[in-house]
Amino acid sequence: MKKLTILGSTGSIGTQTLDVVNSDREAYEIQGLAAGSNIKLLIEQAKHFQPKVVCVSSKALAEEAKPYLPAGTSVVYGEEGLIEIAAGTDADTVVTAIVGSRGLNATLAAINEGKHIGLANKETLVTAGHIVMKQAKARGVKILPIDSEHSAIFQCLNGEIRSTVKAITLTASGGSFRDRTRKELEGVTVKEALNHPNWSMGAKITIDSATMANKGLEVIEAHWLFNLSYEQINVLLHPESIIHSYVEFIDNSIIAQLGLPDMRVPIQYALTYPDRQPTPTESLNLAKIAALHFREMDFDRYPCLRMAFDSGKAGQSAPTVFNAANETAVARFLGGEITFLDIERVIETVLSRHIIVDVPDVQSIAEVDAWARKEASLV
Numbered sequence: 001m002k003k004l005t006i007l008g009s010t011g012s013i014g015t016q017t018l019d020v021v022n023s024d025r026e027a028y029e030i031q032g033l034a035a036g037s038n039i040k041l042l043i044e045q046a047k048h049f050q051p052k053v054v055c056v057s058s059k060a061l062a063e064e065a066k067p068y069l070p071a072g073t074s075v076v077y078g079e080e081g082l083i084e085i086a087a088g089t090d091a092d093t094v095v096t097a098i099v100g101s102r103g104l105n106a107t108l109a110a111i112n113e114g115k116h117i118g119l120a121n122k123e124t125l126v127t128a129g130h131i132v133m134k135q136a137k138a139r140g141v142k143i144l145p146i147d148s149e150h151s152a153i154f155q156c157l158n159g160e161i162r163s164t165v166k167a168i169t170l171t172a173s174g175g176s177f178r179d180r181t182r183k184e185l186e187g188v189t190v191k192e193a194l195n196h197p198n199w200s201m202g203a204k205i206t207i208d209s210a211t212m213a214n215k216g217l218e219v220i221e222a223h224w225l226f227n228l229s230y231e232q233i234n235v236l237l238h239p240e241s242i243i244h245s246y247v248e249f250i251d252n253s254i255i256a257q258l259g260l261p262d263m264r265v266p267i268q269y270a271l272t273y274p275d276r277q278p279t280p281t282e283s284l285n286l287a288k289i290a291a292l293h294f295r296e297m298d299f300d301r302y303p304c305l306r307m308a309f310d311s312g313k314a315g316q317s318a319p320t321v322f323n324a325a326n327e328t329a330v331a332r333f334l335g336g337e338i339t340f341l342d343i344e345r346v347i348e349t350v351l352s353r354h355i356i357v358d359v360p361d362v363q364s365i366a367e368v369d370a371w372a373r374k375e376a377s378l379v
Contacts (some may be wrong), residue, residue: 002028002092002271003029003090003092004031004092005033005034005051005085005089005095005110006030006033006034007082007085007086007096007103007106008095008103008120009034009035009097010036010042011035011097011099011202013097013120013202014033014097015041017118017271018045020279022048023279023280027272030049031090032053032091033046033049033051033055034055034081034082034085034086034098034106035054035056036056036057037056037057037058039056042065043068046069050072050073052073052074053076053084053089054069055077055084055085056075056077056081057077057078059078061077079105082102082105083105083106085106087106087113087115092115092116093115093271094107094117095120095146095270096124097120097121099202099204101124101320104124104127104362107119107121107132108128108131108132108362111136111139112135115141116143117142117143118146118271119143119145119150120267122217122220122221123323125220125221125225126217127323127365128320128359129221133225142273144270144273145221146266146267148241148265149244149245150222151265152243152246152256152257153168153225153246153247156256160247162227164251165226165250166248166249167233167247168222168233168234168245168248169236169248171241171243172235172236172238172297174212174239175209175214176192176194176206176209177192177210178237178239185341186341188339188340190333190336193340203334204334207343208326211344212302212305213304213305213326213347215302215308230312230313234297236294236295236296236297237294237295238293238294240292242260242284242286243256243258243292244259258284258286260282304343304344310351314356316356316357316358317354317356317368318351318354320359320369320372321351321372322351324376325375326343327373328373328376328377329342329346329376332376346376350375350379354372
């Protein structure tokens with residue numbers, strides 16, 4: 001039986017992870033569940049899965065939830081609580097599905113305790129990939145990717161000699177506005193931006209998909225996960241989201257991973273690796289789909305992707321700044337403070353003001369992150 005703790009249990013990845021668990025209850029035991037402020041759903045999850053501990057964002061929410069939790073389930077809160085639930089249970093695997101860079105310290109705490117990581121929080125590697133991967137290697141911890149693209153690459157590389165990899169290609173759906181010109185993006189609404197054509201995701205990731213910042217974060221994450229140079233990482237627009245990504249080898253052979261766009265497949269593979277189990281998903285019928293389409297990536301159309309590549313190549317503090325500026329800009333857009341096209345303007349302005357520095361530890365990353373967020377909130 002695999003023992004799990006899920007950070008971000010009430011979000012899109014968290015709830016789909018629990019769908020996978022629910023489909024085979026004898027295979028899993030939930031040790032901990034962490035959420036932010038959605039305590040109603042968290043309480044429902046706790047009653048159903050009977051975790052040893054749950055975590056919420058504040059002391060007030062913890063007091064509010066406490067009377068409704070099942071007997072034997074304790075409650076912790078805040079940053080300290082998140083670290084405690086990540087590192088302090090009997091879980092052998094921690095699924096990190098918190099959106100944004102705030103999942104970093106909890107992930108590092110879990111790794112330090114020797115827990116394997118089901119990684120759905122790409123910002124962890126974007127901001128601190130050099131620290132996370134080094135610590136995981138030292139502790140013998142597996143970092144198992146949950147993003148569909150990275151799961152696809154991970155599967156395509158199974159049994160292959162890494163030195164024979166020529167390049168990888170991450171596919172991108174193009175998001176909510178893939179068929180619109182930049183002129184047609186002027187004045188688009190939050191509601192329109194949140195209408196993703198293929199995937200069911202949280203608000204922040206859906207906006208990131210529309211700007212292609214999400215694919216940029218995935219590029220940086222792939223660099224760390226697979227130890228590849230940025231020159232070996234490509235992005236291709238693929239509207240159907242059937243080919244989730246592929247690997248090209250030095251003999252020009254290509255191995256791809258295909259499937260319908262359902263996050264429960266990569267989630268379950270991360271939980272059962274190296275084994276495979278039946279999933280509560282539909283089979284892919286290529287004859288029914290009939291055709292797949294692809295487009296070269298246009299960096300002028302999607303400047304956030306260009307900035308992500310540039311930040312990754314620059315290294316050191318640049319990816320942290322890119323991520324923090326993007327998170328802040330997206331929050332401002334969702335709050336109605338700036339326009340959709342302002343998101344890329346904010347990121348570019350903050351990057352242009354930043355002097356790149358070394359970030360050897362979590363404290364230095366936090367300082368750069370805070371600076372970038374402050375700048376992004378003002379421009």
